[in-house]
Amino acid sequence: MEIEIKPEDLSLFLDKIGLNNINRIEVFGINEDGSREKIDISEFISAQKKNLPSS
Incomplete structure (x- = not known):
């Protein structure tokens, strides 16, 4: 199956x-x-975590 997702909706x-899938x-x-x-996907997730604001 193929679906189209906007980059901002990927996360x-x-x-x-x-994560298991x-x-x-x-x-x-x-x-x-x-x-x-x-x-x-692993690199994408790592980049997203780096871009999170620190508490």
Whole structure:
């Protein structure tokens, strides 16, 4: 199954499917030329954690 998700909604989507299921999906970004590029979910999650405001 293939679905389209806006980049700003990806973290919400990943929360919904749960950490135990992340290895079951593949995420691709669409480049300006229309080509697809696979996104490393682990790197995306790490980057999101780094961008969280510190308490």
